Every structure is written in C-alpha cells, then in structure tokens.
C-alpha cells in the first residue's frame with residue numbers, strides 16, 4: 001500500500017490531512033518537522049510526501065531539496081499559505097510535484113494524492129535559477145491563487161501560453177511573471193501590442209526590415225523576434241493581427257526562422273511566445289478572422305484572468321498598494337482610505353479592471369484634498385474613469401501608453417536616472433512624426449497637417465531628431 005508522509009508543524013493541518021488520506025485507504029505517517037522525517041528515511045521510504053513550507057527547524061523547500069537529492073523521483077507536494085509566485089515558483093523549481101495552497105479543500109488534496117501516485121508522467125526539465133526583477137502580482141482570491149500556482153508550474157516548461165481576460169486584468173504582468181521565473185529570465189522579455197501598431201508596420205516590427213525595404217526605411221531595423229532571441233516574446237491583443245501576418249507568424253512559429261522584410265539572410269531564433277487577447281478567439285475563428293491553426297499553436301495552455309468584479313476581495317489590498325505607490329512617487333502627502341471609501345471601491349464594477357483602479361488611485365493621490373479619502377471623494381473620480389473605459393475600447397489604448405510611460409518613468413527614477421524629460425520628449429516626438437510619415441507614405445506636408453504642426457516645424461524637428469541620432 002502507498003505510504004504517504006505528511007510533514008507540518010501545525011497539528012490540526014497534519015491531523016485533518018492525514019485522516020482524510022487514511023479514509024481514502026492510504027497508510028499515512030505524520031511528522032511535525034523536517035528533521036524527524038529525514039531521520040525516518042533511514043528505516044523506510046514514502047511513496048508521496050506532503051510538506052509545509054514554513055516550519056521552525058528546517059523549511060519545506062530545503063527539505064524538498066534534500067528529499068530530491070536522495071530520491072529524485074519522489075513526488076513531493078508543497079503546502080503553503082503563501083501563494084505568491086516566488087513561493088510557488090520556488091517549489092516547482094525545487095522539483096515539487098504540485099503546490100497546495102492553504103487553506104485547502106480536503107477532497108482536492110486527496111485527489112491530488114491519487115493523481116500523484118499514478119504512474120509518473122514525463123516531468124518538465126529541471127530549470128535554472130530565475131533572476132531579474134519580479135513583477136508584483138497581488139491577489140488572494142481563489143482564482144488568483146490558482147493562477148499563481150499555474151504560473152509557477154508553467155514557468156518551468158517552455159510551452160506556448162495564451163492569456164485571456166478583459167483589458168487591464170494583468171495579462172502583461174502574468175506574461176512577465178512567466179518569463180521572470182523561467183530558465184529564460186536572464187534573456188530579454190519583449191512585448192508587442194498588435195493593436196497599437198498600424199497594420200502596415202506590424203510585419204517589420206515583428207520581423208525587422210533591411211534598409212530601403214520600403215518608404216521611410218532608412219536603416220536596418222531588427223524586429224521583435226530577433227530582439228527576443230533566447231527569451232520571451234509577448235504578443236498582446238493577438239486577435240487584432242491581420243490575416244496575412246497570421247499566416248507568416250504561423251510559419252515562423254513552426255520553423256523558428258524567417259527573413260527580415262526586404263532581406264535575404266535567413267534568421268534563426270529561439271523564442272518562447274506568450275500571446276494575450278481580450279477577444280473571443282474562437283468566435284474570430286468562426287468568422288474567418290483568425291486562423292484556427294494559429295490559435296492551436298498559441299493555445300497550448302490557456303490562462304484566464306478573472307475580471308476585478310469577480311474578485312472583489314482583492315480590491316482593498318490593490319487600492320492600498322496603488323495609493324501608496326502613487327503618493328510616494330508623486331511625493332504628495334500620505335493619504336489613506338476611510339472604511340467607507342474601501343466599501344465604495346468594492347461595490348464598483350471596474351470595467352477597466354485593475355488598470356482603472358490603479359489610475360483612480362493616481363488621480364486621488366494627485367488631487368484628493370485631505371489626508372483621508374472618503375466615499376464621497378470617490379463619486380466623481382469613479383464616474384470619470386469608468387465612463388472612459390466603458391465609452392470606447394480605444395480609450396484603453398490611450399491609457400495603455402500612459403501607464404507604460406508612467407511605469408517607464410518610475411523605473412528610470414528608481415534606478416537613479418536623470419534627464420528623463422528630454423529623453424521622453426524626444427522619443428515622443430520621434431514616434432509621432434515617424435508614425436505620421438509612415439501613415440502618409442512619407443508625405444511631409446500631409447504628415448504635418450495630420451499632427452497639427454506646421455510643415456516647417458516638422459522639418460526642423462525631423463532635422464534635429466536625425467542629428468541627435470547621428471543620421
């Protein structure tokens with residue numbers, strides 16, 4: 001009979017789990033710490049281990065390490081109340097069979113044991129240690145805990161992942177977390193928002209172009225695939241990709257090689273692709289707007305981000321975090337939410353999800369008059385943010401670059417950079433001018449008109465921008 005060991009310093013957890021497993025017909029031994037379990041290894045070996053993480057004498061991840069060094073094929077289930085990605089990924093990295101977040105459902109735990117004791121399937125290859133800064137995904141709701149567990153597990157296998165969810169639910173953050181905890185963590189993470197780039201430029205953004213490949217292509221440009229070589233490419237809003245490009249993408253994903261636009265050199269890359277969408281790709285396939293074979297290739301594993309209104313219990317912690325960050329970064333006076341304000345936030349429906357909440361907190365940090373924020377202070381601000389999200393999905397894009405800019409500025413400031421204004425301003429002008437020129441086929445007068453600039457101003461700005469770039 002399978003012998004299961006349960007290791008936990010918390011007597012009640014140990015008791016409940018052991019009893020549940022015994023009732024299911026397993027023989028169970030209980031240990032209150034890692035040392036006694038290790039000592040018992042001398043006289044017998046378990047078929048499966050459940051271990052807690054935080055225990056006084058030796059922590060569960062260390063125990064996992066020791067157990068794995070002695071019996072690499074022993075399935076170990078790590079249990080913890082700490083379901084942040086660092087813990088779950090730490091467990092999976094250490095070779096855990098699974099991660100059980102506390103408090104757990106006993107039936108689920110028993111079912112997990114049954115599955116763990118089935119003949120072993122092929123496991124993901126061992127991973128290197130992840131490095132780099134970790135995005136902080138907050139969430140205590142069951143769906144988020146489940147998601148963190150999935151991220152921990154998936155980060156070790158280079159599978160394609162499709163992340164679905166409404167705008168602002170954290171899809172990009174999840175993609176970043178998958179990368180940061182993967183063996184590719186020290187390699188680049190490159191993101192491309194398909195919806196934010198004019199379709200005629202998308203191909204060269206993805207695959208790069210040679211100088212002279214088309215009007216406006218003065219010099220060679222490496223595409224995002226090349227930039228992401230060895231790392232992860234995050235393709236956001238994949239449902240907006242034009243069909244011809246879908247065909248090209250599919251081929252590149254299958255073959256791992258491509259030509260730059262206008263190029264003859266075959267480029268080989270090793271890129272893990274993570275795609276995201278707020279659209280229903282199945283219905284796009286049914287309408288003939290998305291290739292079914294591309295969907296299958298991208299959708300090896302699907303992660304669904306719950307909208308914020310489905311996890312209202314997470315709203316207080318998110319709001320407090322965002323308000324704290326915003327006041328710190330704006331160097332404004334410390335502010336806090338009154339209970340009534342938190343209740344008001346929890347009652348709101350958040351069409352713009354976490355991003356809307358984040359934007360609201362920035363607005364409050366900048367504008368709320370007092371040190372405490374009350375329900376009444378929220379009424380107007382909430383009306384404004386939600387109306388803008390509900391009004392049009394295009395607004396989402398505007399907010400998208402605004403929050404990217406904010407993140408960039410905060411990151412630069414945190415790393416001690418100076419002269420941000422000039423750098424950002426130059427990039428801003430350059431991007432606007434180049435995009436307008438591309439959209440008008442290089443016609444300066446028309447581009448100037450579309451931007452609302454005089455032709456001479458545009459020419460002057462283009463000249464100084466070229467000079468700066470040494471062109």
Ligand SMILES: Nc1ncnc2c1ncn2[C@@H]1O[C@H](COP(=O)(O)OP(=O)(O)OP(=O)(O)O)[C@@H](O)[C@H]1O
Pocket residue numbers: 136137138139165166167168169170171172173174236278318354355358396400403
């Ligand atoms: N669980 C979370 N914890 C902390 N911050 C979060 C969380 N989810 C989202 N955010 C924050 O909310 C904002 C929006 O997240 P993100 O850009 O990842 O959403 P998205 O789903 O990719 O949006 P879109 O579909 O519009 O591109 C970001 O600033 C992100 O940091």
